[in-house]
Amino acid sequence: MEPDSRREQILAVAVRLFGRRPYSEVSTTDVARAAGVARGLVNHYFGTKKDLYLEVVRVMLTVPRVALESLPQGETLDRRIDSIVSWFLDVVSRHSTSWLAAINAGGMAGDAEVDAVIAEAIDVAADDVLQALGLDDGAGAALRGMARSYVGLAVFTGREWLERGVLSREQVHALLATTLATLVERVFPQAA
Amino acid sequence: MEPDSRREQILAVAVRLFGRRPYSEVSTTDVARAAGVARGLVNHYFGTKKDLYLEVVRVMLTVPRVALESLPQGETLDRRIDSIVSWFLDVVSRHSTSWLAAINAGGMAGDAEVDAVIAEAIDVAADDVLQALGLDDGAGAALRGMARSYVGLAVFTGREWLERGVLSREQVHALLATTLATLVERVFPQAA
C-alpha cells in the first residue's frame, strides 16, 4: 500500500480509538491490530506514541472549523453573536464524541506539546470570534486574551451541556450569547 | 515509621513530583526514591499508581477553599461579586503553582475516576459561588449548571492570567465580575 493512504488509514484508526478510550488505555498494539498492520509500522510512520497522539488531537481539533466564513457579516451585533453561538453549538453537537475527546485531551496531563496544540487551537478560535465580530482590526494583546477567555467559557459550557445534560440548548445559547454581548459592550472597551 | 505519617510523607512527595512533571513522566520508582522507600511500599499504601494520583489531585484541589465564609454577606450584589472575584484571584495567585498543576490535571481527563474528582471540585466551587451570592435557596439544576459554567470561565481565565501574562489583574477582575453580574441579572432569571 502507498505510504500516504496507509498513513491516513492508521491515523483514522487512531482517531477512532483515542476518541473512545483515554491515552493510557490505548496501546500502539491496539492501533496496529485495528489497522491490520504490525506494531512497528505505526512507529515507522509516526515515530513515538505521543507523536501519533499529537496528530490525532490535531485532526480532532481541526475538523470543526470549515464553514465559518458563511456567517453573515453586515448584520447587527446581536445577530452576529447569535450566528456565532449557533454555529458553535451545531459543530459541537454534531461532532460531540470526537470534540469531547479532543477537549479532554484524552489523558495526557500537563504534557508541554499536547498543551501547545490545544492552546494553538484556542488561539485560532479566539481570533475567529474576533474576526466574526469585526473586531480583528485593532486587536490588542489584552483583547485577544479576553477572547481566549471567552473561548474557554464556550468550551467548558459545551462540555457541561453535552456531558451533564441538565442545560437545554436554548439555555446554553442564551448564556453564551448574553455573555459575549456583555464582553463586547462593557469589558472589551476597557481593554482597548 | 507509623503508617499515617509514612503515608502522608509519600503523599507529600507525590504531590511535589506530580506538580512538576505530568502523570506519564513520573514513575512510582521516582516517588519511592524521592521518599526514601522501596517502590513496593508505595503500592502497599496507595494500591495502583492511578489511585495515588487520585489522592494527589484531591489534595491539590482542596487546598484553596479555606476562608470562604469570611466574605461579607449583607452588602449589595456588586460588592459581593467583587469580594468573590477578589478572593478567587488572591487564592489563585498565592497557590499559583499547585493550583495550575491541579487544573492541568484536568488534562488527565477521559479517565472516569479522575474526571469524577475534578467534577466534584467544580461542583462544590459552583455551590460556593451560589451561596456567596445568596442564591443557594432556590437553586435548580439549571442554575447550578450555569454556575458550573461560570466556574469553568473563572478557572480558564485564571490560567490565561497566570500562564500567558498578557492580562492585568484589574482586567481579569473586570472580566470575571462583569460576567458574573450579567449572569445573575440577565441569564439566571431565565433559568428559574
Added chain:
DNA sequence: GATCGTTGTTGGCGATGTGTCAATAAGCCG
C-alpha cells in the same frame, strides 16, 4: 525475659508496553 504474632518494609518475579533495527517480501524498472 523468651516466644510469638503483628506489621512495616524490602527485593524480585512475571506481565505488559514501547522504541529500535536488522531481515524480509513485494513491487518496479531496465
Added chain:
DNA sequence: CGGCTTATTGACACATCGCCAACAACGATC
C-alpha cells in the same frame, strides 16, 4: 529475469507496573 528500492515484519532490549513471598523490627503475652 536480475537488481534495486521500499513498505513491512518480527524480534530484541529496556522500562514500568502490579503482585507477593520473605525479612526485620517491635510489642504483647505468659
